[in-house]
Amino acid sequence: MADIELGAKDRALLLGLMSAGGAASNPELRDWIGSPIDGAHRRRLEELGLVEGEKRRSYHFELTEKGWAWCVAELSTEAPARSFLQGRVLYRLLPVLRTALEAADTSLAEQVAALRRTGGAALTARIREAYWKLADAPQDWVPLTALRPLLGGAPRADVDAALRELEREEDVHIAPEADQKILTEADREAALRIGGKSKHLLAIDGR
Known part of the structure:
Protein backbone atom coordinates (compact mmCIF):
# COMPACT_ATOMS: atom_id res chain seq x y z
CA MET A 1 0.00 0.00 0.00
CA ALA A 2 1.91 2.96 -1.36
CA ASP A 3 0.31 5.47 1.01
CA ILE A 4 1.64 3.71 4.12
CA GLU A 5 5.35 3.90 4.91
CA LEU A 6 6.58 1.55 7.62
CA GLY A 7 9.95 0.71 9.04
CA ALA A 8 11.45 -2.76 8.95
CA LYS A 9 10.29 -3.70 12.45
CA ASP A 10 6.73 -2.46 11.87
CA ARG A 11 6.60 -4.59 8.72
CA ALA A 12 7.96 -7.61 10.58
CA LEU A 13 5.43 -7.18 13.40
CA LEU A 14 2.51 -7.03 10.96
CA LEU A 15 3.70 -10.08 9.06
CA GLY A 16 4.30 -11.86 12.36
CA LEU A 17 0.77 -11.11 13.55
CA MET A 18 -0.54 -12.29 10.19
CA SER A 19 1.40 -15.56 10.48
CA ALA A 20 -0.12 -16.12 13.93
CA GLY A 21 -3.56 -16.15 12.32
CA GLY A 22 -4.25 -12.43 12.43
CA ALA A 23 -4.89 -12.22 16.18
CA ALA A 24 -2.62 -12.78 19.17
CA SER A 25 -1.61 -11.42 22.55
CA ASN A 26 1.81 -9.93 23.26
CA PRO A 27 2.95 -13.03 25.22
CA GLU A 28 1.91 -15.18 22.25
CA LEU A 29 3.75 -12.92 19.82
CA ARG A 30 6.83 -13.03 22.03
CA ASP A 31 6.75 -16.84 21.85
CA TRP A 32 5.81 -16.93 18.15
CA ILE A 33 8.14 -14.32 16.59
CA GLY A 34 10.31 -13.17 19.49
CA SER A 35 8.82 -9.70 19.90
CA PRO A 36 5.64 -8.07 21.21
CA ILE A 37 3.86 -5.11 19.62
CA ASP A 38 4.55 -2.30 22.05
CA GLY A 39 5.70 1.29 22.48
CA ALA A 40 5.90 3.49 19.42
CA HIS A 41 5.29 0.51 17.16
CA ARG A 42 1.92 -0.22 18.79
CA ARG A 43 0.86 3.41 18.63
CA ARG A 44 1.87 3.77 14.99
CA LEU A 45 0.16 0.58 13.81
CA GLU A 46 -3.03 1.47 15.71
CA GLU A 47 -3.05 5.06 14.45
CA LEU A 48 -2.67 3.82 10.88
CA GLY A 49 -5.64 1.53 11.40
CA LEU A 50 -3.65 -1.64 10.64
CA VAL A 51 -4.25 -3.33 13.99
CA GLU A 52 -6.75 -3.06 16.83
CA GLY A 53 -5.41 -3.51 20.34
CA GLU A 54 -7.19 -4.25 23.59
CA LYS A 55 -5.60 -4.15 27.05
CA ARG A 56 -6.47 -7.10 29.25
CA ARG A 57 -3.81 -8.62 31.48
CA SER A 58 -1.64 -8.08 28.42
CA TYR A 59 -2.29 -6.40 25.10
CA HIS A 60 -4.22 -8.43 22.51
CA PHE A 61 -4.04 -7.43 18.85
CA GLU A 62 -6.05 -8.21 15.73
CA LEU A 63 -5.32 -7.30 12.14
CA THR A 64 -7.98 -5.02 10.71
CA GLU A 65 -9.25 -5.34 7.14
CA LYS A 66 -6.78 -2.60 6.29
CA GLY A 67 -4.05 -4.62 8.00
CA TRP A 68 -4.87 -7.73 5.97
CA ALA A 69 -4.90 -5.62 2.81
CA TRP A 70 -1.43 -4.30 3.72
CA CYS A 71 -0.16 -7.87 4.17
CA VAL A 72 -1.56 -8.87 0.76
CA ALA A 73 0.09 -5.85 -0.88
CA GLU A 74 3.37 -6.68 0.86
CA LEU A 75 3.56 -9.94 -1.10
CA SER A 76 4.45 -7.82 -4.13
CA THR A 77 6.81 -5.35 -2.42
CA GLU A 78 10.59 -5.02 -2.51
CA ALA A 79 12.57 -5.51 0.69
CA PRO A 80 12.99 -2.36 2.81
CA ALA A 81 16.19 -0.41 2.27
CA ARG A 82 19.16 -1.60 4.32
CA SER A 83 17.48 -4.93 5.07
CA PHE A 84 19.59 -7.67 6.58
CA LEU A 85 20.12 -10.90 4.67
CA GLN A 86 17.14 -12.62 6.32
CA GLY A 87 14.86 -9.74 5.34
CA ARG A 88 16.04 -9.75 1.73
CA VAL A 89 15.49 -13.50 1.50
CA LEU A 90 12.00 -13.16 3.02
CA TYR A 91 11.01 -10.57 0.42
CA ARG A 92 12.21 -12.92 -2.32
CA LEU A 93 9.90 -15.62 -0.93
CA LEU A 94 6.78 -13.45 -0.53
CA PRO A 95 6.11 -13.28 -4.30
CA VAL A 96 6.35 -17.09 -4.38
CA LEU A 97 3.59 -17.20 -1.76
CA ARG A 98 1.54 -14.71 -3.80
CA THR A 99 1.87 -16.88 -6.92
CA ALA A 100 0.86 -19.98 -4.96
CA LEU A 101 -2.22 -18.22 -3.58
CA GLU A 102 -3.23 -17.09 -7.06
CA ALA A 103 -2.78 -20.60 -8.44
CA ALA A 104 -4.87 -22.06 -5.62
CA ASP A 105 -7.48 -19.30 -5.99
CA THR A 106 -7.43 -18.67 -2.24
CA SER A 107 -6.93 -15.58 -0.10
CA LEU A 108 -4.02 -14.92 2.21
CA ALA A 109 -6.30 -14.99 5.27
CA GLU A 110 -7.79 -18.34 4.23
CA GLN A 111 -4.38 -19.87 3.65
CA VAL A 112 -2.95 -18.63 6.95
CA ALA A 113 -6.01 -19.97 8.78
CA ALA A 114 -5.54 -23.33 7.09
CA LEU A 115 -1.89 -23.48 8.11
CA ARG A 116 -2.71 -22.56 11.71
CA ARG A 117 -5.30 -25.34 11.77
CA THR A 118 -2.63 -28.02 11.56
CA GLY A 119 -4.04 -30.50 14.00
Missing part, protein backbone atom coordinates in the same frame (compact mmCIF):
# COMPACT_ATOMS: atom_id res chain seq x y z
CA GLY A 120 -7.05 -28.21 14.23
CA ALA A 121 -9.61 -30.92 13.58
CA ALA A 122 -8.47 -32.68 16.74
CA LEU A 123 -8.56 -29.40 18.67
CA THR A 124 -12.08 -28.48 17.55
CA ALA A 125 -13.17 -31.96 18.66
CA ARG A 126 -11.53 -31.34 22.05
CA ILE A 127 -13.37 -28.02 22.35
CA ARG A 128 -16.68 -29.75 21.68
CA GLU A 129 -15.82 -32.44 24.22
CA ALA A 130 -14.88 -29.81 26.82
CA TYR A 131 -18.13 -27.94 26.15
CA TRP A 132 -20.23 -31.00 26.97
CA LYS A 133 -18.33 -31.47 30.23
CA LEU A 134 -19.49 -28.00 31.27
CA ALA A 135 -22.94 -27.65 29.69
CA ASP A 136 -26.02 -29.15 31.31
CA ALA A 137 -28.05 -29.02 28.10
CA PRO A 138 -27.73 -28.00 24.44
CA GLN A 139 -27.51 -24.24 23.87
CA ASP A 140 -26.24 -23.58 27.40
CA TRP A 141 -23.82 -20.66 27.40
CA VAL A 142 -20.42 -21.75 28.70
CA PRO A 143 -17.78 -19.13 29.58
CA LEU A 144 -14.49 -19.41 27.74
CA THR A 145 -12.85 -18.87 31.12
CA ALA A 146 -14.08 -22.33 32.14
CA LEU A 147 -13.49 -23.95 28.76
CA ARG A 148 -9.87 -23.05 28.07
CA PRO A 149 -8.35 -24.89 31.07
CA LEU A 150 -9.89 -28.16 29.81
CA LEU A 151 -7.88 -28.11 26.56
CA GLY A 152 -4.69 -29.59 27.90
CA GLY A 153 -2.52 -26.51 27.60
CA ALA A 154 -2.99 -26.14 23.83
CA PRO A 155 -1.36 -22.91 22.56
CA ARG A 156 -3.67 -19.91 22.84
CA ALA A 157 -3.29 -19.00 19.16
CA ASP A 158 -4.26 -22.53 18.10
CA VAL A 159 -7.30 -22.55 20.41
CA ASP A 160 -8.42 -19.17 19.09
CA ALA A 161 -8.03 -20.39 15.50
CA ALA A 162 -10.06 -23.51 16.31
CA LEU A 163 -12.79 -21.43 17.97
CA ARG A 164 -13.00 -19.16 14.93
CA GLU A 165 -13.27 -22.23 12.72
CA LEU A 166 -16.01 -23.69 14.93
CA GLU A 167 -18.00 -20.47 14.81
CA ARG A 168 -18.46 -20.98 11.07
CA GLU A 169 -20.42 -24.17 11.82
CA GLU A 170 -24.20 -23.82 12.06
CA ASP A 171 -24.55 -25.41 15.49
CA VAL A 172 -21.88 -23.29 17.21
CA HIS A 173 -22.41 -19.81 18.63
CA ILE A 174 -19.81 -17.54 20.26
CA ALA A 175 -21.07 -14.30 21.76
CA PRO A 176 -20.12 -11.42 24.05
CA GLU A 177 -21.41 -11.35 27.61
CA ALA A 178 -24.49 -9.10 27.54
CA ASP A 179 -23.80 -7.70 31.01
CA GLN A 180 -20.26 -6.40 30.69
CA LYS A 181 -20.27 -5.28 34.34
CA ILE A 182 -20.11 -8.86 35.60
CA LEU A 183 -16.98 -9.72 33.60
CA THR A 184 -13.89 -10.47 35.63
CA GLU A 185 -10.34 -9.78 34.51
CA ALA A 186 -10.04 -13.54 33.82
CA ASP A 187 -13.15 -13.38 31.59
CA ARG A 188 -11.65 -10.52 29.60
CA GLU A 189 -8.34 -12.36 29.28
CA ALA A 190 -10.06 -15.54 28.04
CA ALA A 191 -12.23 -13.69 25.50
CA LEU A 192 -11.97 -14.44 21.80
CA ARG A 193 -11.45 -11.47 19.48
CA ILE A 194 -13.54 -11.71 16.30
CA GLY A 195 -14.22 -8.79 14.01
CA GLY A 196 -12.91 -6.30 16.55
CA LYS A 197 -15.23 -7.60 19.29
CA SER A 198 -14.44 -9.58 22.44
CA LYS A 199 -16.60 -12.68 22.84
CA HIS A 200 -16.82 -14.55 26.12
CA LEU A 201 -19.42 -17.34 25.78
CA LEU A 202 -19.78 -20.53 23.74
CA ALA A 203 -23.00 -22.44 23.01
CA ILE A 204 -23.56 -25.57 20.90
CA ASP A 205 -27.00 -26.64 19.72
CA GLY A 206 -26.66 -30.39 20.11
CA ARG A 207 -24.29 -33.32 20.22
Whole structure:
Protein backbone atom coordinates (compact mmCIF):
# COMPACT_ATOMS: atom_id res chain seq x y z
CA MET A 1 0.00 0.00 0.00
CA ALA A 2 1.91 2.96 -1.36
CA ASP A 3 0.31 5.47 1.01
CA ILE A 4 1.64 3.71 4.12
CA GLU A 5 5.35 3.90 4.91
CA LEU A 6 6.58 1.55 7.62
CA GLY A 7 9.95 0.71 9.04
CA ALA A 8 11.45 -2.76 8.95
CA LYS A 9 10.29 -3.70 12.45
CA ASP A 10 6.73 -2.46 11.87
CA ARG A 11 6.60 -4.59 8.72
CA ALA A 12 7.96 -7.61 10.58
CA LEU A 13 5.43 -7.18 13.40
CA LEU A 14 2.51 -7.03 10.96
CA LEU A 15 3.70 -10.08 9.06
CA GLY A 16 4.30 -11.86 12.36
CA LEU A 17 0.77 -11.11 13.55
CA MET A 18 -0.54 -12.29 10.19
CA SER A 19 1.40 -15.56 10.48
CA ALA A 20 -0.12 -16.12 13.93
CA GLY A 21 -3.56 -16.15 12.32
CA GLY A 22 -4.25 -12.43 12.43
CA ALA A 23 -4.89 -12.22 16.18
CA ALA A 24 -2.62 -12.78 19.17
CA SER A 25 -1.61 -11.42 22.55
CA ASN A 26 1.81 -9.93 23.26
CA PRO A 27 2.95 -13.03 25.22
CA GLU A 28 1.91 -15.18 22.25
CA LEU A 29 3.75 -12.92 19.82
CA ARG A 30 6.83 -13.03 22.03
CA ASP A 31 6.75 -16.84 21.85
CA TRP A 32 5.81 -16.93 18.15
CA ILE A 33 8.14 -14.32 16.59
CA GLY A 34 10.31 -13.17 19.49
CA SER A 35 8.82 -9.70 19.90
CA PRO A 36 5.64 -8.07 21.21
CA ILE A 37 3.86 -5.11 19.62
CA ASP A 38 4.55 -2.30 22.05
CA GLY A 39 5.70 1.29 22.48
CA ALA A 40 5.90 3.49 19.42
CA HIS A 41 5.29 0.51 17.16
CA ARG A 42 1.92 -0.22 18.79
CA ARG A 43 0.86 3.41 18.63
CA ARG A 44 1.87 3.77 14.99
CA LEU A 45 0.16 0.58 13.81
CA GLU A 46 -3.03 1.47 15.71
CA GLU A 47 -3.05 5.06 14.45
CA LEU A 48 -2.67 3.82 10.88
CA GLY A 49 -5.64 1.53 11.40
CA LEU A 50 -3.65 -1.64 10.64
CA VAL A 51 -4.25 -3.33 13.99
CA GLU A 52 -6.75 -3.06 16.83
CA GLY A 53 -5.41 -3.51 20.34
CA GLU A 54 -7.19 -4.25 23.59
CA LYS A 55 -5.60 -4.15 27.05
CA ARG A 56 -6.47 -7.10 29.25
CA ARG A 57 -3.81 -8.62 31.48
CA SER A 58 -1.64 -8.08 28.42
CA TYR A 59 -2.29 -6.40 25.10
CA HIS A 60 -4.22 -8.43 22.51
CA PHE A 61 -4.04 -7.43 18.85
CA GLU A 62 -6.05 -8.21 15.73
CA LEU A 63 -5.32 -7.30 12.14
CA THR A 64 -7.98 -5.02 10.71
CA GLU A 65 -9.25 -5.34 7.14
CA LYS A 66 -6.78 -2.60 6.29
CA GLY A 67 -4.05 -4.62 8.00
CA TRP A 68 -4.87 -7.73 5.97
CA ALA A 69 -4.90 -5.62 2.81
CA TRP A 70 -1.43 -4.30 3.72
CA CYS A 71 -0.16 -7.87 4.17
CA VAL A 72 -1.56 -8.87 0.76
CA ALA A 73 0.09 -5.85 -0.88
CA GLU A 74 3.37 -6.68 0.86
CA LEU A 75 3.56 -9.94 -1.10
CA SER A 76 4.45 -7.82 -4.13
CA THR A 77 6.81 -5.35 -2.42
CA GLU A 78 10.59 -5.02 -2.51
CA ALA A 79 12.57 -5.51 0.69
CA PRO A 80 12.99 -2.36 2.81
CA ALA A 81 16.19 -0.41 2.27
CA ARG A 82 19.16 -1.60 4.32
CA SER A 83 17.48 -4.93 5.07
CA PHE A 84 19.59 -7.67 6.58
CA LEU A 85 20.12 -10.90 4.67
CA GLN A 86 17.14 -12.62 6.32
CA GLY A 87 14.86 -9.74 5.34
CA ARG A 88 16.04 -9.75 1.73
CA VAL A 89 15.49 -13.50 1.50
CA LEU A 90 12.00 -13.16 3.02
CA TYR A 91 11.01 -10.57 0.42
CA ARG A 92 12.21 -12.92 -2.32
CA LEU A 93 9.90 -15.62 -0.93
CA LEU A 94 6.78 -13.45 -0.53
CA PRO A 95 6.11 -13.28 -4.30
CA VAL A 96 6.35 -17.09 -4.38
CA LEU A 97 3.59 -17.20 -1.76
CA ARG A 98 1.54 -14.71 -3.80
CA THR A 99 1.87 -16.88 -6.92
CA ALA A 100 0.86 -19.98 -4.96
CA LEU A 101 -2.22 -18.22 -3.58
CA GLU A 102 -3.23 -17.09 -7.06
CA ALA A 103 -2.78 -20.60 -8.44
CA ALA A 104 -4.87 -22.06 -5.62
CA ASP A 105 -7.48 -19.30 -5.99
CA THR A 106 -7.43 -18.67 -2.24
CA SER A 107 -6.93 -15.58 -0.10
CA LEU A 108 -4.02 -14.92 2.21
CA ALA A 109 -6.30 -14.99 5.27
CA GLU A 110 -7.79 -18.34 4.23
CA GLN A 111 -4.38 -19.87 3.65
CA VAL A 112 -2.95 -18.63 6.95
CA ALA A 113 -6.01 -19.97 8.78
CA ALA A 114 -5.54 -23.33 7.09
CA LEU A 115 -1.89 -23.48 8.11
CA ARG A 116 -2.71 -22.56 11.71
CA ARG A 117 -5.30 -25.34 11.77
CA THR A 118 -2.63 -28.02 11.56
CA GLY A 119 -4.04 -30.50 14.00
CA GLY A 120 -7.05 -28.21 14.23
CA ALA A 121 -9.61 -30.92 13.58
CA ALA A 122 -8.47 -32.68 16.74
CA LEU A 123 -8.56 -29.40 18.67
CA THR A 124 -12.08 -28.48 17.55
CA ALA A 125 -13.17 -31.96 18.66
CA ARG A 126 -11.53 -31.34 22.05
CA ILE A 127 -13.37 -28.02 22.35
CA ARG A 128 -16.68 -29.75 21.68
CA GLU A 129 -15.82 -32.44 24.22
CA ALA A 130 -14.88 -29.81 26.82
CA TYR A 131 -18.13 -27.94 26.15
CA TRP A 132 -20.23 -31.00 26.97
CA LYS A 133 -18.33 -31.47 30.23
CA LEU A 134 -19.49 -28.00 31.27
CA ALA A 135 -22.94 -27.65 29.69
CA ASP A 136 -26.02 -29.15 31.31
CA ALA A 137 -28.05 -29.02 28.10
CA PRO A 138 -27.73 -28.00 24.44
CA GLN A 139 -27.51 -24.24 23.87
CA ASP A 140 -26.24 -23.58 27.40
CA TRP A 141 -23.82 -20.66 27.40
CA VAL A 142 -20.42 -21.75 28.70
CA PRO A 143 -17.78 -19.13 29.58
CA LEU A 144 -14.49 -19.41 27.74
CA THR A 145 -12.85 -18.87 31.12
CA ALA A 146 -14.08 -22.33 32.14
CA LEU A 147 -13.49 -23.95 28.76
CA ARG A 148 -9.87 -23.05 28.07
CA PRO A 149 -8.35 -24.89 31.07
CA LEU A 150 -9.89 -28.16 29.81
CA LEU A 151 -7.88 -28.11 26.56
CA GLY A 152 -4.69 -29.59 27.90
CA GLY A 153 -2.52 -26.51 27.60
CA ALA A 154 -2.99 -26.14 23.83
CA PRO A 155 -1.36 -22.91 22.56
CA ARG A 156 -3.67 -19.91 22.84
CA ALA A 157 -3.29 -19.00 19.16
CA ASP A 158 -4.26 -22.53 18.10
CA VAL A 159 -7.30 -22.55 20.41
CA ASP A 160 -8.42 -19.17 19.09
CA ALA A 161 -8.03 -20.39 15.50
CA ALA A 162 -10.06 -23.51 16.31
CA LEU A 163 -12.79 -21.43 17.97
CA ARG A 164 -13.00 -19.16 14.93
CA GLU A 165 -13.27 -22.23 12.72
CA LEU A 166 -16.01 -23.69 14.93
CA GLU A 167 -18.00 -20.47 14.81
CA ARG A 168 -18.46 -20.98 11.07
CA GLU A 169 -20.42 -24.17 11.82
CA GLU A 170 -24.20 -23.82 12.06
CA ASP A 171 -24.55 -25.41 15.49
CA VAL A 172 -21.88 -23.29 17.21
CA HIS A 173 -22.41 -19.81 18.63
CA ILE A 174 -19.81 -17.54 20.26
CA ALA A 175 -21.07 -14.30 21.76
CA PRO A 176 -20.12 -11.42 24.05
CA GLU A 177 -21.41 -11.35 27.61
CA ALA A 178 -24.49 -9.10 27.54
CA ASP A 179 -23.80 -7.70 31.01
CA GLN A 180 -20.26 -6.40 30.69
CA LYS A 181 -20.27 -5.28 34.34
CA ILE A 182 -20.11 -8.86 35.60
CA LEU A 183 -16.98 -9.72 33.60
CA THR A 184 -13.89 -10.47 35.63
CA GLU A 185 -10.34 -9.78 34.51
CA ALA A 186 -10.04 -13.54 33.82
CA ASP A 187 -13.15 -13.38 31.59
CA ARG A 188 -11.65 -10.52 29.60
CA GLU A 189 -8.34 -12.36 29.28
CA ALA A 190 -10.06 -15.54 28.04
CA ALA A 191 -12.23 -13.69 25.50
CA LEU A 192 -11.97 -14.44 21.80
CA ARG A 193 -11.45 -11.47 19.48
CA ILE A 194 -13.54 -11.71 16.30
CA GLY A 195 -14.22 -8.79 14.01
CA GLY A 196 -12.91 -6.30 16.55
CA LYS A 197 -15.23 -7.60 19.29
CA SER A 198 -14.44 -9.58 22.44
CA LYS A 199 -16.60 -12.68 22.84
CA HIS A 200 -16.82 -14.55 26.12
CA LEU A 201 -19.42 -17.34 25.78
CA LEU A 202 -19.78 -20.53 23.74
CA ALA A 203 -23.00 -22.44 23.01
CA ILE A 204 -23.56 -25.57 20.90
CA ASP A 205 -27.00 -26.64 19.72
CA GLY A 206 -26.66 -30.39 20.11
CA ARG A 207 -24.29 -33.32 20.22
